[in-house]
Amino acid sequence: MKTQLAFASLLALTTSLAAPAALAQTAGASPPPPAQSAPQTDETTGEPAEQDVEISAPGAGGENEDIVVIGRNIPNVVRSTPQVVSVLSAEDIARTGEGDIAGALQRVTGLSVVGNGFVYVRGLGDRYSLSLLNGLPLPSPEPLRRVVPLDIFPTSVIASSLVQKTFSANYPGEFGGGVINLTTKAVPEKSFFAIGGSVGFDTETTSELGYTYDGGKHDWLGYDSGERKVPGFVKQAGIDRTTIPTSQAINLTNAETSVLFENYHIPPNFSGEASMGTSVDIGGTRLGVIAGGGISNTWRTRDAVAGIRNIPATTFRRVTTDHRALVNGLLGLGAEFGEHRIRLTNLYIHDTLKQGRLGAGTGENFESPIEGKAPIMEQNTNWFERQLFTSQLVGEFDFGDLDVDVRGAYANTKRKSPYERAFRYLYDASIHDYRNTLNGGSSATIAFSDLNENLWAGGIDLAYDLNLGRPFTIQAGYAYQDTDRSSYRYTFDYVMPGGTALPNPFSQMRPDFLLSDYTLQTNGIVLRPSTTSQGARAYDAELTIHAGYAQLEGEIADGLRATAGVRYETADQSVIPTDNQPATVLSNDYWLPAATLTWNFAPDMQWRLNASKTIARPQFRELAPQLYLDFDSDRVFFGNPFLKDSKLTNLEARYEWFFAKDQRITAAGFFKKIKDPIETVSFQVAGSNATQLNFANAPEAHLYGGEVELQKYVPLDFINNELFTTRRLVLIANYTYSHSEVFAGNQLIRDPINPASVTRPANQVFTSGQPLVGQSDHLVNLQLGIEDTTKLSQLTFLFNYASERNVARGLLSGGGLPPIVEKPGVRLDFVLRQGFDVLGGQWEIKLEGRNLTGTRFIEYQDFGGDIGIADTNTFDLGRTFSIGLSTRF
Template sequence: MKQKLAFASLLIASTMLVSPEALAQVAAPTPPSVPAADPNTSAEPTQDETQDVEVSAPGFDADAGEEIVVLGRHIPDVVRATPQIVSVLSSEDIARTGEGDIAGALTRVSGMSVVGNGFVFVRGLGDRYSSSLLNGSPLPSPEPLRRTVPLDIFPTSIVGSALVQKTYSVNYPGEFGGGVINLTTLAVPKESFLQVGGSLAYDSATTNQFGYVYDGGRLDSLGYDTGERDVPDFIRAGGLTTNVFNSAQAAQLTNAETTLVLQNNNIPANWNGELSAGHSFDLGGVRLGLIASASLGNSFRTRDAIQQESDDAAGALRSDFRTVLTDNRITANGLIGLGAEFGEHRIRWTNLYIHDTLKQARMGTATVYNNNTADRVLQQNTNWFERQLIDTQLTGEFKFGDFSVDLRGSYANTKRNAPYERFFSYRFDSVRGAYVNSLNGLGESATVAFSELDENLWSGQADLSYRLPMFSTPVTVSAGYFYSDAQRTSTRLDFRYRSFDNGSIPSPASYLRPDYLLSIDSIMGACPNPTTVTAEAGCIRLFNLSNAQGAAQYDASLKINAGYAQIEGEIVKGVRATAGVRYEKGVEFVTTNSALFQGTQLDNGYWLPAATVTWNFATDMQLRAHASKTIARPQFRELAPQVYRDFESDRLFFGNPQLIDSKLLNFEGRYEWFFGRNQRFTAAGFY
């Protein structure tokens, strides 16, 4: 159970923030006289007051519903505008939820769920079948081992709308499973604003409770390393080729700051501070706008877990650990957007920065484990996962009467650095009543790993649409082209501490705590070494295991070229349909530095048709039917034969180069009854 206490929340609204033009006093026009109603005349249902919803998505036309005649006053305009199964939260809807971020607001949409730290899934289908777009362009995750982005980084004050489309249409990428979430940032704010907020949260399972921490660096509380975890030059130079590093080199690694786990009986409270602002003004015939937001948060979570493993058909346990781990998550986010509106045209330039760090300390103990000698074993981990996303995108939406052109381009860079992933395993010596680690590998070991991942994503899209004027009912044809190019390099270097002769280090050094065990004195003199060669001197060395459990390095690429054509219109009165086809070709490959762990290549092209029909058969009631074919490609991490640690599940995973693309057939039927303003009843089946 968590209790959240508001620490500070301040909304500043002042005439100082308003353009001078907006201060001019204009007399309200005199309302026209209203003729008396004829009691013998029945009034037709009128449309409720509409909301101007700002949506920036591929091929989306917010004006498409204006010429559509529907039965009922309560069907929202955005639902009128497309036959697809969509849910849209306007800025007004988002404000009414009272949530501070868009992830919380989306939980009010049926079929949406938030998992972990702000990851939003559609239809509950998980990370593999959900995707996110920002202003219609791909939004990569700051965690390159996932597909989705944590949406709790977007404050509601800068979001113009959140569109959730649960049925596939060919103007979206072919990798479509449960649905897609498209966030639209404000291009030009309707009015200037400045909002400052903060929170202090108490977690009854963690705050002021028992947990584990370790020192790290001076700015760990802000999520940035100050050099304590820099990878030594000798590892960068020889990590892929050198089998053993000598004692003098092993002694250069940062020690106590990354090895000594401390017990903390009063884990701090969680806090967060954020600021968002927006301003708009006129320059000639152009309306210009600026939005900006920044936030910084620090939170703790302690978990008490039972971790069991079995490789026996009868279910006999191979290991049975009781583990306590404390996660310290620090996030720093920023967004700056510039927008311009002139006539029916709109341009926006959006820049996003996300820095998400997880600092983890972990202790686990067991009497059932590999190489069990019936003695209790104690295992310790310290981890630092630093992830960063920099994304910039330019969008232009131009409308020339019945002809519309949308242009999008974006670049994103994601990084994931995990230096000094340290692991220690001690065995309890019942004779001496103390834990021992002789580094012999039999329940007694010490390892360290360094991993780095860097990925660049370029994407571009052009969408053209034309409303055919020769038909009595509105018919729109559209076509588009999409291109993306993702390039990734990932390196993981694993090392084990052993004595120079691969034996056991003697006591008393083997009974020392981790920072003393790997101190300079222990590394150089814990055991006698008769060599007279200076470079060979010392007791403890660093043995390279990087290619033993997978490829130490891999390069990956995914290039996609796609084109589509689509037609949308009213077939007969009350029946609308959208039908189209997309051809998408993807070339994906993974290459490794290992002769044992090979990569793979997937080169496939697909025709992906989709059709949706909506029948407005009664007042405020609709039936929808949908069918489509989509795909799901394996992610780089799923294909690459490299070990990686998922800090959420606290488990190690390994990719499988034998995976291939999945082909999906999707069908859905839905009944909708809009029985009141902002009220609906829905019954649906999805296959």
């Protein structure tokens, strides 16, 4: 065997779980991008030169076009767009050193990353954010969400990321906090070949104790080699809700998916990638191709604690080791002729998490230790395989005064989780040992789940320049989106005939012997559909949207620019579950107006005012009445089929001073009124202290706040030293203050526990004045660095702070629970990038250090009084360090 069997160490674990925790964001998650050229300076002014930023977004006419106001050319993308945007170019992304786009985006003003790659804009949850790829929507591989987790996108395939915080009619109406539009790389300027790799370690994970299991020989790639193939009899038993007999149960893979090992040599993180591109001119057409692929392996161990801090007997400790394997590939074909561009983009991302978990402590009813041993011991082995594929065809045509954009896409996401195994042992003082009798609180379960989602999307945008003596453009467009999802989760319990207890010595066996062919056949053990898995086993969901818009943009007076438009959307949404659970059918249409006024009152300064109305639809999983266990938080979620659309009114005022190229100071104030916001509500399961999370519409909520941003370069040539002649100081800082309040009176709303049959006053679920779930009052980002303007040489320190935010609010009635609160705290990172030329290639070496402050992940509830603080999911985060090397020819 590789290492000592973990089950043999379970007894020692009950007194001391001595595994380290791990980082929340792993080092080396993706290799460094190909060696970048150094930031250049303008030859005439000596100021930083304008970066070329490639953006492909909804709406004809081009977000990246220059405009002329009062005779002055304004080339900066952030300034020239009629809306409030933040843009990360390829160079901006590279400076952060992040391996995925979610990490890079958390440096943008007002943005924070919650969970695994879900971006919150100004504290609004991920349901209020919209993610697009080249202006087209994407389906999600996550059961709990409709939005795509952005940590699956390596920065190496992204040319730019645009965040628009004010709504305009050319974007989809589900625009609560903002839209994040990712643009992939298209036709290269010249031929290149790039290759790179990195290796990293985590002080809480690498070469420390973790828990792993065999699985299959291809697990390191993230692909199952057949050990987890789901037999047909399992699917049929899940559909029919019938028992699987012993004769079939023995055919399931056993030891490879149920034996947990101690591993004191968790390997380092590593990654590698290669890309190439070329272009050729044929007649008046430039044809190009860009292709790339990458693989990364990262490890994270968490030693998480849950329980009341001042009552040690309530503690439950669980050590989780995640092995994440990510494979990605991009193939882009492009053609440019005249002012026209066509691009075909094919993107493939395969992201797998292999997870081993071992825990011990008290259970839902806070059982006391027995003979100094934890009363409960639990083991889980999981495999979560996510896949995203999209093929997009975009044509951007410029016919002089008329611009035409045509977009079409097919996308598919899958999430497969076969062989989710769970074992629960109880300590028996009469034999001084742990037993699993397969009844009476001890159990062995196995679950199989599968999600498949298809999305078809298309649209056409027209823009016509009106020759009125001033720049005026009229735009119109149509968009179509059809999404369908099928999902099932079949859970089975290993049980004895008649529900009797498994006798000794079988009940004292480790998991693989407990479920061996001999044990199953000797005792007649069968697989019965789980009685604890309530709700629907499966559901089908669909969302179809038709939208049209008209928008007028132009300079209505010297220095005064206006954009006004309206979008009409009609949508049909349905979630149809099995098992006689209530279905959801929503059919709504909306008129969504938007207007932005920009006053360029001085050569380098302008004011913006924006007003709009937008919506947020409930996500499929929020509607599906099906139990789902989130293994990251160890919380159970259950959908509410009676949720309604949320409607938002948005107001913003903004001051901007562009005192030099790519340098600015901005300040903004914003207000949002949300009718029927969807909130996560936690409550205690009847008869125990276990927590479950459901969803409910609050009557109303308000969000308001302000943000400031500074981007400044300071040449260091005044220092009398040759080293600083071509170097400059880079200062990028932003701060966002936001405050939200929920308002609830005696209005009757659907009860989050029993929405089909119970209504209750809203103030029994929500407390007026409490913040929205996920909203932090304070967000601070600071980048301070030194870089060379003539060659690649950068040293950047990155500081990030987010104040506390609610993960879920507590249901007030029935005893009441305080909200579950996350404390993100302070993080300090550094990135060192140095370029050099060797063997005819441009080389880059990159050093990274993450979470230098050693900030812990803290999640808790404050019960007050004698109980005090109870941790719900708290663990140490490691400091991570990585080194990468890449080259470009």
